[in-house]
Amino acid sequence: MFIGAQVSLYPMxxxxxxxxxTGLKGLDPYRNDLRIETDDMSTLMVGAPGPLLDAIRDLFAAAARRPEHVTMHVTLSRGCPGEPDDPSCRCETLTRAQHQPLDQRQAEARAAVADAPVTGVGIDVQxxxxxxxxxxxxxxxxxxxDFLKASGTFLRSKNFCTRLRGDAGAVFETVRQAFLRFGPAEGHVTIDLTASANSPSLR
Amino acid sequence: MFIGAQVSLYPMxxxxxxxxxTGLKGLDPYRNDLRIETDDMSTLMVGAPGPLLDAIRDLFAAAARRPEHVTMHVTLSRGCPGEPDDPSCRCETLTRAQHQPLDQRQAEARAAVADAPVTGVGIDVQxxxxxxxxxxxxxxxxxxxDFLKASGTFLRSKNFCTRLRGDAGAVFETVRQAFLRFGPAEGHVTIDLTASANSPSLR
Incomplete structure (x- = not known):
């Protein structure tokens, strides 16, 4: 299994x-757990979904604590058949989910969001x-x-995507649960995500 | 068939x-051919791939003609089973592609990129x-x-995505051909795209 993301931060x-x-300082605690490589368009992060989504959350929360309007784009991927197996990406949640029916996966996903840490940073995601x-x-x-609608972070459905809103802790936990608990555990699942904070459109 | 995109422009x-x-002025010629709706995170554009990709190209090229670093994120989708049929999205290229073998689709895609208009705006896409x-x-x-590598706009492969570089005309024609000629004509195909221009990292 190969799990990772291409991440770009866009401060307006x-x-x-x-x-x-400022955002990159949020990545510092995760540099031992993730392979991180930056080029002119995005930062590749490879590793298990625990540190991976925590790192993406803390990168964005650190930038969003400043007053400026900031957005982020993330391409998340697990199980792409074109990528090599990487032991550092092993994930207990994925292994367990393989044998669970949909309603149990939904219940565990809701519980994980309820337990998410509070960062104090309100964000929008689609x-x-x-x-x-x-x-x-x-x-x-x-x-x-169905899980997203019961997650507490659901804002509304849009064409081609779903809007979430809330604390960065709950919102990125919702994304992690969607990424891990739906689609086959050994399958190829991706997420196309955009985050936004401090938008003048919402003032 | 329902075809459209969620588009966000991020000027740094x-x-x-x-x-x-400035970018939105680039959309003006397409307002009769596309349904366009903007909220605080993105602009929905619905319509046939001809005006749709032309509009996205001209939006970005108009913004990128200015000196500032600007990026754009696009979620493209065709044939999503959750969306209603929309006659305005009808596309002759898709209908024809359904009966063509892979090598013929690749050849027609390469020819379309060779015929793309030149905008004079150099951009990067992944x-x-x-x-x-x-x-x-x-x-x-x-x-x-394989088509991308022969398109003339291929820069390199990355984890989870492909980098293109060139004139906005050829680059967005490459994206349109990838979107239309691969995957089943009646199937559900999506693209997660990031564009960048005037990046200080490349100076």
Missing amino acids: TSDFVDVIL FSLYVLGQDRHMDEIYGCI | TSDFVDVIL FSLYVLGQDRHMDEIYGCI
Whole structure:
């Protein structure tokens, strides 16, 4: 199994380099657990979903604690058949989920969101979950949407994606649960996610 | 068939509202052909792939003609089983592609990129193509990657995505061809795309 993300932080300010450096400090606690490589368009992070989603959350929360409008784009992927197996990506939740019916996975996902840490940073997210290589992929999508609606972070459905709103802790836990508990445990699942904070449109 | 995109423009400047308004002027010629709705996170565009990708290209090219660093995120989708049929999304290329073998689709895609208009705006793109609801989805992905490598806009492969570089005309034509000619014509295909221009990392 290979799990990782391509992550880009977009501060809407002429001081964007400074905001990006503030965000990168949020990654420091995770540098031993993740492989992190940056180029001119995005930062690759490879590792288990525990540190991976925590790192993405803390990167964005650190940037969003500043007053400037900031957004982030994340391409998350697990189980892509074109990527090599990587032992550092092993995930107990995924292994267990393989043998659980949909309603049990939904219940555990809701419990995980309820237990999420509170960061004190309110954010907006919209994301799409893709279950690849399976004929009945929409069953898992609809099961995931039911979970999202009961997660406490659901804002509304949009064409092609779902809007979440809330504390960065609960919102990124919701995303992690969607990523891990829906679609086959050994399958290829991806998420296309956009986060936003301090938008002047909401003032 | 329902075809559309959620599009967000991210100018890395404190004048971001002004850059976004410049970009939006690029959409004006397409307002009769597309349904366009904006909220605080993204702009929904629904319509046939001809005007849809032209509009996305011209939105980004208009913003990128200014000197500021600007990025864009696009979630493209066709054939999502959860969306209603929309006659305005009808696409001759898709209908024809249904009966064509892979090598013919690759050849027509290369020809379309060679014929793309030149905008004079150099851009970088990275994107992922997802073919949903099909057991052998990686065959179409590898077929698409072969086309990308021969497209003239290919820069390199990355984990989870492919980098393109070139004139906005050729780059967005490459994306449109990937979107239309790979994966089943009646199937559910999505693209997760990030574009960048005027990045200080490349200076």
